[in-house]
Amino acid sequence: MQEGNRPNLTSAEIACLWTSFMNDSMSNCILAFFLEHADDKEILPVIQSAYDLTVAHLEKMTVIFKEEDIPVPTGFTNEDVNLNAPRLYTDLFMLTYINHMTKVGLLAYGGFISMSARKDIRTYYIEGLEETARLFDISSDIAISKGIFVRAPYIAYPKSKDYIDSKKYLSGFSLFSKKRPLNTIEISHLYMNIQTNLMGSKLALSFAQISPRENIQKWMLRGSEISQKHIQIFSKTLLDNHIQPPISSDACITDSTTSPFSDKLTLFHMSLLSAAGSGNYATAAAASQRSDLILNYERLSLEIAQYAKDGADIVISNGWLEQPPGTLDKEQLIRKKDC
Incomplete structure (x- = not known):
């Protein structure tokens, strides 16, 4: 049910929440498996923090879907992960994976914020952006301390400002x-x-x-x-x-x-x-x-x-593709009515 004069979710907001739920439920399975096998005392807390974020996000989104009377997506569940399977990745790879996926998350959350109009949805994604940024910062610090953070290439500092004076600057073929x-x-x-x-x-x-x-x-x-x-x-x-x-x-x-x-x-x-x-x-x-x-x-x-x-x-x-929410097929409704 809608509370007071709060507007319904827009199509963009429903799309953002549905996409976020799918992504977080997938990450939850992967991080749960990481937790079963990680040994490094510095890396383990990072995995735990990332896992806790996915749990909190899924709980918050489930509440929103139910309040709006929208079916909660299935996403990925305990059936999609075998926690008893042998270790597949090293601890250092798990850290690198989290650092990489936070970059993907930062871009996604920025987009979700810009597509959201309702205050509570914007607040949810702004908080998610801040949480993901902190996780990126922490995982980067540990990756640097362990010598596995790959920096961008260095170049010599420029000595002066300059302007492009020829269209040849845009050409990559000669x-x-x-x-x-x-x-x-x-x-x-x-x-x-x-x-x-x-x-x-x-x-x-x-x-x-x-x-x-x-x-x-x-x-x-x-x-x-x-x-x-x-x-x-x-x-x-x-x-x-x-x-x-x-x-x-x-x-x-x-x-x-x-x-x-x-x-x-x-x-x-x-x-x-x-x-x-x-x-x-x-x-x-x-x-x-x-x-x-x-x-x-x-x-x-x-x-x-x-x-x-x-x-x-x-x-x-294989029947595995969960369909995103969509509009009603008006022509199909008319055909059913005429039958």
């Missing part, structure tokens, strides 16, 4: 001269997209390792290969400018083949990362000023889109 050096904006996006692809590649590889279904194994391995290909393209661009691309340790996945997560969950997770990657590429293309970089981001985005489409086909064929 048969007769070298491409202009990358600017800091372009470097930062190349660095970020290498980082996200490193995480995506490792997760896809681990999910292929534990899946009992051959078609899902192949799809996951394909995802890992796509990420590795994109890493090579972005890394070459940095190396051509004498900039060392970011690297990370490969000691993150154990040899366990017992699945702690349902295929439904792992497919959703990779779809989430694919969507985030497409958004990152679009932002990078818009921010970059060299035409070859823009072209790379655009063509690689198409590859991600096709990969995500093939994954969605697998999810639908």
Whole structure:
């Protein structure tokens, strides 16, 4: 029931809450598994804090759905995680994973705030943004102390201001001269997209390792290969400018083949990362000023889109794709009325 004159949720607010519920329920399963296996006394509290946030968020969103008489999404439950499965990741990978996913969360919460009009919904997402920022800060501090935080490349400080005086600055293709050096904006996006692809590649590889279904194994391995290909393209661009691309340790996945997560969950997770990657590429293309970089981001985005489409086909064929709330099909209602 609506309280007083409080307006109904808008379609955008319902979409934000539904998406948040799906993401938090997935994270809750993964973090619960992490808690069962983490040993590091510095990393364990970070995992616990992240897990507690997902529990609190799911409880708050459930209350909102019930108050609005909207069905609570199923999302992911205890049936999607096997806490008794052997360890799949090292503690350092768990920390890196949380640090990476908080970055995804920061972008998501910023978008959810901007799409929300009702005060209580805006307040919920502003608090979520602050909580996620604190978790990012804490996980970053620990990652730095353990020597696994990968910093963006350093460059020499500029000595003066300058202005672009030729359209050649925007060109990334030339048969007769070298491409202009990358600017800091372009470097930062190349660095970020290498980082996200490193995480995506490792997760896809681990999910292929534990899946009992051959078609899902192949799809996951394909995802890992796509990420590795994109890493090579972005890394070459940095190396051509004498900039060392970011690297990370490969000691993150154990040899366990017992699945702690349902295929439904792992497919959703990779779809989430694919969507985030497409958004990152679009932002990078818009921010970059060299035409070859823009072209790379655009063509690689198409590859991600096709990969995500093939994954969605697998999810639908298994009946795992939960449908977001939508409007009523008026034509179908009319046809039923006439029958």
